[in-house]
Amino acid sequence: xxxxxxxxxxxxxxxxxxxxxxxxxxxxxxxxxxxxxxxxxxxxxxxxxxxxxxxxxxxxxxxxxxxxxxxxxxxxxxxxxxxxxxxxxxxxxxxxxxxxxxxxxxxxxxxxxxxxxxxxxxxxxxxxxxxxxxxxxxxxxxxxxxxxxxxxxxxxxxxxxxxxxxxxxxxxxxxxxxxxxxxxxxxxxxxxxxxxxxxxxxxxxxxxxxxxxxxxxxxxxxxxxxxxxxxxxxxxxxxxxxxxx
Numbered sequence: 001x002x003x004x005x006x007x008x009x010x011x012x013x014x015x016x017x018x019x020x021x022x023x024x025x026x027x028x029x030x031x032x033x034x035x036x037x038x039x040x041x042x043x044x045x046x047x048x049x050x051x052x053x054x055x056x057x058x059x060x061x062x063x064x065x066x067x068x069x070x071x072x073x074x075x076x077x078x079x080x081x082x083x084x085x086x087x088x089x090x091x092x093x094x095x096x097x098x099x100x101x102x103x104x105x106x107x108x109x110x111x112x113x114x115x116x117x118x119x120x121x122x123x124x125x126x127x128x129x130x131x132x133x134x135x136x137x138x139x140x141x142x143x144x145x146x147x148x149x150x151x152x153x154x155x156x157x158x159x160x161x162x163x164x165x166x167x168x169x170x171x172x173x174x175x176x177x178x179x180x181x182x183x184x185x186x187x188x189x190x191x192x193x194x195x196x197x198x199x200x201x202x203x204x205x206x207x208x209x210x211x212x213x214x215x216x217x218x219x220x221x222x223x224x225x226x227x228x229x230x231x232x233x234x235x236x237x238x239x240x241x242x243x244x245x
Contacts, residue, residue, distance in 0.1 A: 007162060018033070018193055055092060059112065145158055153182040
C-alpha cells in the first residue's frame with residue numbers, strides 16, 4: 001500500500017508521496033511513486049500513483065515511450081490537463097485488463113489510482129484524481145485536495161487545516177503531519193517521502209525534496225506537534241462525570 005496526497009491551492013500545488021510497497025510483512029521495498037513531465041515554460045505535469053505497482057509502472061513507462069516515439073497524443077502535447085488525466089485513465093484500464101486476461105483474474109486485482117496535476121501555459125493549474133476504472137474527478141475550491149492509498153490516518157488534519165486559501169507554507173506543514181500520522185498508524189506507509197511544491201504560473205519544475213526518517217525538520221515538527229497535542233489535552237477542563245454509584 002502507499003499514501004499520496006496532492007493539493008491545488010490559490011498560490012500553488014503540493015504533491016507528496018511515500019515510497020513503501022509491501023506484499024506482506026516479510027516483503028517490504030521502496031519505489032518512487034512520483035513522476036514529473038515538463039516542457040519548460042509551457043507545461044509542468046506531476047503524477048502520483050497507488051495500487052498495483054506493475055500497472056502503475058507500466059503506465060509511466062508507456063507515457064515516456066509515447067513521448068520518445070512522438071506519438072500523436074502524449075502528456076506533453078495534449079491541449080489540457082483533463083486530456084492528460086483521460087490519457088492516463090484509458091492507458092491504465094488497458095494495461096490492467098490485459099494483465100487480468102493473461103492471469104485469468106479479476107481486473108480489480110491489477111487496478112491503479114493516480115493523482116495528476118500541474119499547469120499548462122495560458123490555463124489555470126488543475127488537479128485530477130484518476131480512478132482505477134479510468135474516469136476522473138477534478139479538485140475544486142470546495143475540495144482542494146485528493147488522497148490515494150492509506151488516506152484515513154492523514155485526512156483529519158488536512159480537513160481541519162487546509163482550504164483553497166491556505167498559504168503554501170502552512171499547507172505543507174499539514175501535509176507532513178498527515179504523513180506522520182499515517183506512518184505512525186500503518187506499517188504499509190513509510191519513509192522516505194518525495195515532495196514537490198509548484199507555484200502558480202511559474203511554469204518551472206521545482207527541485208523537490210526527499211525527506212528521510214531522520215530529517216531534522218520533520219523530526220522537529222512531529223515532536224512539537226505530538227507534545228502540543230498532549231499539552232492541549234491536559235489543559236482541557238475535566239468532563240463532568242460522577243464516578244460514584
